[in-house]
Each structure stands twice: as C-alpha cells, then as structure tokens.
Amino acid sequence: MDQCRTFFFCLCLLASQSTTAEVKTDLRRLMMLMEKPLSRSLSSSIGYIRRLEQMLLNSTFNGHNLTLQTNFIQSLVFKLGCNFPGFSLTSATLEPVPQAWAPHGMQFPAELTRGACETSQPTELRLICIYFFTANLFQDGSNSSLLNNYVLGAQLDHRLVHNLQEPVNISFWHNQSLEGYTVTCVFWKEGASKGRWGAWSPEGCHTEQPSSSQVLCHCNHLTYFAVLMQLSQDPVPPELQVPLKYISIVGCSVSIMASLLTILLHVHSRKQSDSITRIHMNLHASVLLLNSTFLLSSAMAMPTIPRSACMALAATLHYALLSCFTWMAIEGFNLYLLLGRVYNVYIRRYLLKLCVLGWGFPGLLVLLLLVVRSSVYGPYVTSFSENQENSTSAQNMSICWVCSPVVHHVLVMGYGGLTSLFNLVVLAWALRILLRLWARDKVLNPWACWNTVTVLGLTILLGTTWALAFFSFGVFLVPQLFLFTIFNSFYGFFLFLWFCFQRCRSKAEAEAEMEAASSSQTMH
Template sequence: LLPLGVDFKFLPILSARIGDLLVFTFGHEMQFPAELVKRPCVETSRKIKLICIYFTITGLFKDAKNSILLNNNILGARLDNYSISGLKDMVNISFRHSPDLEKTDMTCVFWKEGEGKQSSGSWESDGCQTIREKTWVRCRCNHLTYFAVLMKISSAAIDEKLLAPLTYISIVGCSISVVASLFTILLLLRSRKEDNCLWQIHINLPGSVLLLNGTFLLAVALASEGPGCVALASFLHFSLLSCLTWMAIEGFHLYRLLVRVYNIYIRHYLLKLCAFGWGFPSLVVLCLLLIDRTTYGYHEIKFSTRNPNATISNSSALCWINSQMVQNVFVLGYGGVTILFNLVILILVARVIWGLRAKNCQQRTQGPMVFRDMLIILGLTVLLGTTWILAFFYFKVVQEFLFSIINSLYGQ
C-alpha cells in the first residue's frame, strides 16, 4: 500500500493508506481500491501522488445538453500521470444530498473529454453503477476521472418551447405591476389629507406587491452563485410571504366592515396589523436562515425537451428557495391557507352584498345593479388574491399561461 503525504485545499486526505475511507468537509466520500497502484508500483519506485479535487464551478463542465448536476458538485481523482481504467475493484464515490431529493431520478456519471474543438465534452455513465440510499448516492466506477451525479427532470416539467413566452409574460407583467403599484401608493398617500385612516391599512398591500415584483425581476436578472443571491432569495421569499399576509389582512378587514359591522373596535388596530403583516414574514425568513443558510440561493428551474436522447434539458435560474420542504410549507402551504381564508371571506361578503341588494333594489334598476355587484365581486376576487388558486391546479399549457398573465399583473 502506498503512503500519501499530500494535503489538498479542497479535499483533506485524512488517511495514510489507499483503501481507507477518505472523507472531506463537504460530506462526500471517496474510497480507492489497492488495485489502483499495482501497475504504477511495478513501473516506478518513487512516491506516487493521488490527486483529489472538489469542484462547485459548473462552467468548466458544461455539455451540449446543459445537464443538471446534484448540488453542482464534482469530484475528481487522478493518480499522477497514469490513465486508470478497467478496474476489477471499483472506486467508490459517495455524494450526500437532502432527504427532499430522495425520489428524484439520479445517475452517476463521469466527464468524457470531447474529441474535437466543437465539443468540450459530455457526461457519460459507462463503467459506473448507481446505488441509491436515503441521503446518499453511491457511485461505483472502474476508472479515475471527474465524477458527478446527474439529475433527471420529472415528466411534469415545463416544455422547453414555453420558456421564452412564459419568461416574457412574467417580466412584462411584473414590470407593469411595479408601475401600477407605485401609482396606487401615490394615490393612497394623496388621500391621507382626508379625514380617513383607511389609507394607512390599504397602502401596505400595494407596498408588498411592489417589493415582490421588483425583487422577482432582480432575482431573475442577477441570478448567480454567492451571498448576494442568498440575500436576494431570502428577501424575495419575505416579499411573497408579506404579500400573502396582507391579502389575508385585507380579507379580515373587509369581514369586519361588511359582515361583522358592530363591536369591531380593536385597540392599536393598525399597529397590530403591521406587526403581523411585516413581522411574521420577517420572523419566518430569519429562522430559516439561522437553521440552514443554504435554504436560499441559486435555484435552477428545469425544462423538458422533445429530444428522446437527452436525459437532461435546458434550464433557467433565479435566486430562490432550494429546499423543497420549505417551498411546500412556506410557499404552497401558506399560500393555500391564505387563499382558502379569503375565499371564505369572499363568499360571506358576496352574500351580504346580494342580501342588501335584494331588499333595496327596485325592479327597474335591478339589471344594472346586479351587473355592478358582479363587477364589485370580481374586483374583490382579484384584490384578495384568490386568482392564485390556479397554482394548485394543473391543466397543462392553459394553466401555465393563465397563472403567469393574471398573477404577474396583480397590483394594477
């Protein structure tokens, strides 16, 4: 067995013998068989260096398919200038991942250099076996090179051809919404001259919408790996939670004015609403950052392709949430509760409006009044954010475009 006397910046060698487990600080593992040095030991008497490298820079290993790698992690190993292949005893490479990815389709691959100038290389799986565990992907390969884990997209991914129009709709819609929200804020500030404190409540919703859409545009435009993206992603999540919270507050306020009517006084009402509307989202995001800073950061969105030979297709990126559990609980779950609450409020308000109209409306004006009531209900439907319910349904292209158009324009 060959002693190793080399320390590496990214992969500390903790063992003095080949065959022992080598563990580095990122949680991944590499294990080399003794067979690895049989030929080199016969050919030379000098010490041989086993070079191990850890990469997170994906730009060096981009193939034509824009393959998506697990956590963008790449492990490399090389034995001096020897080309090692066809090993009977496999090299074991283990990649740790989040339990959220347990059901994701993954394949162990290695980097194969391109043969010409037009091809830099590609990720291949020949000579590698994939063994799945709850939080590990175990790769057994018969050669030394650069290794990674390829993540395959799900069958429900967005079609690649829809990327450009959906992106265009989202950017244009959010840009219009930013301008409209700013205009609404200015109008509400102007109304403060009147003897009416309602503007102090209503100004918070367009304020949160302005933050949400503005941050979303920045999160798409400035998507990159680094602390700046983490900060942008966490603020985007805060803006979304604030927007959903103020939608629920608007529903609660509407309920007090039109349904409950009597005995609605609450001491320090505005202060309590603001503390909940802005404080609760801040607390959620702060706790998530303290628990795990990697919850936020560079997030890739995968798109399907019609090419049957491509295992991984193109992708887009933004600064967003990387944890699927956090998305399920604090995006879908929180949004679902908010929408359900406001749907109940909307039904109660509609009953009150139609009940009053049935008592007071004369026959000759009933038609115009009904039409006006329908417009009021439609406006409240948008105001309370119940159109976001489209996120919980899936009817392919129609749903994707309806959700993008309606909700990117929210705030006009």
Template sequence: RALEQKLLGVRFQEDNFTVLCPNIQTLVIKIKPRFPGLKLSSESMPVSIHLPKRNKPTQHSMHFPAALVPKRRSTPAEMKLVCIYLNTPCLFQDWKNSSLLNNDILGATLENYSVTNLTEPVEIRFWHNQKLVSWPFLPLAENGSQGNWSSAGCETIHQKDVVLCQCNHLTYFAVLLVGRLFLPHYEAILAPLTYISMVGCSVSAAASLLTILHYLASRKKSRDYTTKIHMNLLGALFLLNVFFLLSGPLASVHSTWLCRGTAAFLQYSLLCCLTWMAIEGFHLYLLLIKVYNVYIRRYVLKLCAVGWGLPALAVVSILIFKEETYGVASSSLAYESLLLFSHRCWITDKAQDVHYILNVGYAGITILFNVVILVTVMRMLRKLRSNMNSQKERVKKDLVTVLGLTCLLGTTWALAFLGFGVFLIPQLILFTIINSLLGFFICLWYCTVRRQPDTSPSTGSSQMTK
C-alpha cells in the same frame, strides 16, 4: 425480488450468464474477493436478433467500484453480482405515477450482501436524445419498504445527452423526470410566458408605486383604515415584483451573498403579500360579516406589525438556522413556488421542506380562508340586492366589487394548485397573465372605486377599529 432469487440460484460454468427478453435483460457475473471494479455497458451486452426495433434497449451503463466487495475474512471465495435492466412504465409505480427517463430501470444486487454506504459510488449513466429544456433530474433508488422512489444516497450530474447518477448503495435506479413541465409544447410557450411575466411584473410594480405615491401626496388623504390596508398590500406587491425582476439577472452575477440576499428579500416579499391578503380578508370579515362593533386599539399599527413583522421573523430565522436555504434555484422549484421560470435567486433544492411548508402551505391556508370570505360576501350581496330595483346597474357595481375583492384577497393565486393533467397549459397561461398584472388590476379597481360617490358603509364601519 423473486427474479433475483431465481437468477442467484442458477448454476453455470462460465464467468457470466445472460437472459434476454423483450423488456428485460439480466446478467449474472461471478466475482472474486479481490474485485478490481467492473464497467458494464449496453453496447457490450448481446442483443437478440429476434427483438423488434422498438424494443432495442436505450444506451446505458453501470460502473461498480472495487469497494463493492467487502474486505472481510468471511467473504466467500466467489460471489454473484446480478444486474437487471428493465424497460417498462408499469413497474415500480409510486403514488405520484411518476414518469421515468426512457422508462429505463437498472438494478443490481450482490449475493448475500446488502451493499450500503460505499466509500466509492456506483456510477449509472442514462443516455437520451430528448430535448429536456434544462429541467433537473433526480437519481432515484427504489425504496422497497416504502413502495416509492427516494433520492437518498444519490447525486446527479446532468451532462449533454447523458444523466450521470452516483449512488453509495445497490438497488434499482432510474431517472425521475422532475417538474410537471416535461411536455412537447413547453418549449414553445416558455419564451412568451417569460416575456409576459417580465412585462406584467414591470407594469404592476410601476402602477403600485404610482398609486402609493399618489395616496401619500394627496391633500385629501383618506382616513379610512381600509384604504391604508390596500396601500400596504400594494407596497408588498411592489416589493415582490421588483425582487422577482432582479432575481433573474442577479443569479448570473456569481455572487453568493448577493444572490442569497435577493432570494431572502424575494421570499420576504412573497410572505408579506400573502399576509396582507389574509389581512384584507380579516378586515372584510370585521366590516361586513361580524355585524356588531369591535374595538381594537391601534388597529392599523397592529396589522402592520403582523403584515411586515411576521414574514421578517420567518426569513431571519431561516437565515440564522438554515443559511443554505437561499441561492440559485432549479427550474422545477421555481415553478412549484409560484415564481415562474428557471435560473433565478430563490430557495435551493436543499431546502425544499422550507418551500413546501412555508410558501405552499401558507399560500394554501391564506387562499382557502379568503375564498371562504369571498363566497360569504357574494352571498350577502345577493341577499341585499334581491328586493331592489334597477337590477342591471346593481349587477354592474356588484361585479366590480367582486372582481376587486378577488384581486385584493389573492384568490387568483389558487390557479397555482390546478397545474396538472390537461389543465397545465391553460393554468400556466392564466396564472402568468393574471398574477403578473395583479398589482395593476388592484390599482385600476382602486381608481374606479375612488371616482365613484362614497355610498358604501366601509368608511363608517371602519371606525369600529381604532
């Protein structure tokens, strides 16, 4: 702001005044009340021959509409428009330490006027020669009162080698690189990870369905409530994998209602998975941690009402009150929602609050609760086995138990919260492999446990809930 005030105070006879520095270019232009509009481009700006090649400005432009100057009687006969170009990663840093395209920042201000709510937008173009792997960008305006960037009043159009920002006000503008996958190595791992996720989800869906059908067709069907809860979790995982596999192809059908319905069922399946994982933790708490008997009438029926009913209520409410929530999602939001990779039917950018509150928030609470349960169970196993013989055999059985509980409780989804810094690439690989095959792992664990002699107290203990 101090630079703007000094530039506005400069007196000059010509129509414009220019200052060139290694990382800063400024231009002050005199404009009249009958303003026809103005287009400024980096190609038309003078460049100092003393600047080193690495400091040459990248190509950019700003177009100011005729509506920029207010049509009022009090409008002075002459005003100054200050335009500033900055190329530095150090200024306007927000709390996220966000990266900017080319480190370019373009600013403009009109003397003695706060320009907002323009009827015609200011157009800012940023050229680039980078492979941006089709990630979306936000045209961002610096919010001085908050000390951060805001996309309010701006829209973006991503064209080949150009990002066009259209904003209804004047301030400082930049293009924030949305999505943490803006990495040189990302394009190389995108195809393998996509293939792994497709194959893994297909295998998990098939394994979950076969396990459920085997359970339903079994003549010696277990009356154990714990097994019934496992089958419900596998049912939720089956739906999640199926709708995830369908969400990609159906996004290309160009049917709004079909894509919206698929996205709604996909979120419903995700919420059902999280709910049944929380129910697994709650049931484990009743069996092993809460040692005295608890009587719950129609226990499984009530759990089903919670596991399938609450997610349905949430999704139906969204469809009624915020219909635009579902549609074709951007790549960044698809990643943030634990559903990897690109163009698919999911939650749109217009409903990021729904995603972060209902999906990320709910997942975080569920995973935190189940991690506490898992740690408590591991401590109990350690105490129970401390004075027993044949430690090696016990350790093997306990390892199988812990690995199975890790899958049942969904604690492997905690990897989604480690996608930052040097952990990003390993996290992506581990998350894709483990969680796309989660249903398959649960089926393997279930078959392994069913083949062992039933010496655990789970069957008898589960009779405390009827």
C-alpha cells in the same frame, strides 16, 4: 485489527521513497480500506481522503502519469509544467474500466497552472484526479441523490485553485434519459454542515444538458464534483419558456410602475385616506417588493455572482411573497369586518396591529429559516424539457429562490393555499349577504352593482388567482401556466385599476350626495 495495522502501515510509507510497484500496492490497500464499511465519522472521512491525496502527491513513478483503480475508486497522477496547454481526460482514454461504470470526463484549461507559475517557477506540478464511484464518504444531511453515485475530484499540488476565468468542464453521462429530473452541478464544500464534514453546494458551477443523458458542469475551481438529482414537476415544453418569460417581465414591470404610481397618488392625497386605504397601500407595497425582487432573481443567480448575494435575494423574495399572501388575507378579514360588523368596527390601534402581522410575521418565519438552515435559499434550477423524434434536449433557468422542497411546499404552497381558501370563503359569504339584501329590496339599484364589482375585484384579485398554482397537472398544465403568469404578473396593474375604480366611485357618491343636498335645499 488487521485493517487498522494495514492502514497505519500505509501511512508510514509516506515518508519514504517507493518504487512504482510498491506505491501501487500501498494505494490499492488504502483504497480497499476506504471501500469497506468502516465508521463514516467526520474524522475518518477526512482522514481517508487526505491520506489518499498525500500518497498520490508524494508518489514516485516513471513516465508522465500514473493510473490506479479498484472496484469503486480510480486515481490518476499527472506531471505538468508551466507550458501546460490544457487537456481533456475521459473514461474512454483511461485504463479499461468495468462495464458497469458510466462514462465520465474532465477538461482542464491552460489557465490551470498559470497562478502557480506566476508566483514561483516550479520544475514540476502534480495534478491528481480521484474518482469515487460510490458516495459513501460524501453524505450530507439531506441524503441527496447523486447522478450514478459518482464524485469526481481534482487537485493541483497543495495549491488552492479557484476563480478561474476559463472553467473546468466535468462531464457526466447516464445510461438512461434524465427527462423528468432536475439536475444541478455541485461541489463538496467542507465545513458547510454541522455534524458532517461538508455539504453539497452549487456555488461557482454552471449546469448544462447537451443531451438527454449528459450533464456538463462548468466550474471555476478544483475540488470534488457531482450532480444532484431530484424529481422535477411535470415537464414544461421549452417552446413556452420564451413567451412565459416575456409575459413575466412585461407584467412585473407594468405592475411595478402601477404600484409605484398608486402609492404616490395615495401620498399626494393622504389627508383623505382612512384605514381601509392604508391597508390597500400596504398590499401595494408588498406587491412592489415582490415584483422587484422577482425581476432581479434571474440576474443574481448567475455563476459569477457570489452565492451569499443570491441567498440574500432569495430570502427577500420569499419574505415579499409571504407578506403579499398575508396582506391578501388581511384584505379578506377587513372585508369581513366591513360587511359582517357594520357597527362597532373600531379596533384600538387596528392598523398598527395589522402591520405587525402583515410585515412582522413573514419576517419572523424567514429569519427563523436563516438561523436554522440558511442553505434553503440559493440558486434554484427550473428545467424546461423537450421531446423530439431522435433526441431530447433540456434548457435550465436559474433563479434565486427556495431550494428545499419541504420549505417550498409548506411555506409557499401551503401558506398561499390557506390564503386563497380563506379569501374564497370570504367571497362566498359576502355574495350570500349581497344576494339576501337584493332579495329584500326586490331591485338592483346602481350602488348594488358597484358593490358587487368591488367585492369581486377585491377578493378575486387579492388572492384567489394564486389558487391556479394547484392545477399544474395533466391537461391543465399549459393553460394554468399562462393564466397564472398573466394574472399574477399583472397583479399590481389590476390593483391599480381597482384603486382607480374605488376613487371614481367615491367621487360619484360625493357628487350624488351634493346633488341630493342641493335639491332638498331648493325644495325648502
């Protein structure tokens, strides 16, 4: 009851003019209430922060700035004019802070007041900064880990400041190296989560790491900012970033051309196609979609691109990858039917059923994710870290991809792993049948060699190369990266070679049959 009376007493003082000492006292009381373990419901979280903002905006004080701080909150008020040149604000230039607080800072551009001064000519603008050194009031549904548990916020009067050409720079320092962690600059987006008063979003923010212990955020708006932390996979040496990037770009570009050429050749000779060839063409179509969306994913992850566009591309890329995995499994299943059921392989509307499975099932999974939780898609930061003698630097590459680790492990690694395992089993079973046939015939005829190449080309290239993703640890990391990138970026090109091989084999078999028929006629 005493806490409630003190809280409402502070609210009543908002309507009256107060001296600087009184304002400091009232603000300290309110901030101490916010630090106590009261209810963290939606209304209380919004109410606490809004009341604090109103007090700072309506406070009266002498001079150009006012600084107030408690154990876990620091608030600052600045008087600005239309001739604002911009300024930097760091923890070293403020009032003495506890040693336990890590350094932090914000840099505001001169453009900050331009919009307000163009629409009106205010005599004075208020810039307030509120720094929370506890994340109690900013809990999202994912229980995200924040760097130092710091939330740094800023607001200009009662105005909405966004789409700045010159970004606001927010610096976070840590007392230890951040190597091994993926860091992402985010802001608190109100109304972005059900059951919470907001959620963390990277929209409009770009992340940099000038050193191993510093994170620099470039954001085009004012709000409450923080840095999300999550454990990275085994760090990749940054010198590998350029060759891997070029291999991916060249491989995907070649694969796109190869897949497109294969589909065009199939359309040109569609009268000679059968269900097997059409299954191959569906796989080529999924590979074409996968490579195309992958090449676009880096460009669409730029801070200037709307997050909704990146989310749509990420969902499309995920759908293309799941479709590719599914058609790989369909190829393995079809190979099983061809080798295991030589007779009575007819299935009514076989191709239609396979298309529903190959294209419809992945689409259902992606749509379900979009309906349940669309935030699983968006900009994803991949870290390339480097150890040097006296310093550590990190480079980040952003792509539009799956942001949720759970979804990534279940619907990417798990789905792809099951596909690769299934095709490996089919390959082993197919080789066993061929070896049995060879042992019975006692001789390796030319067609048996062709069959061996066909089985290996179809099954290894259609899925088993993705199993390399499960060897990304220890001494296998660097070789696996290059092998995985080469095999799977040139995947469409290898399929094109296999398609040409199959056509050459069909022509050779047709010519052999014609020669056999002509020789039998000559004998008669």
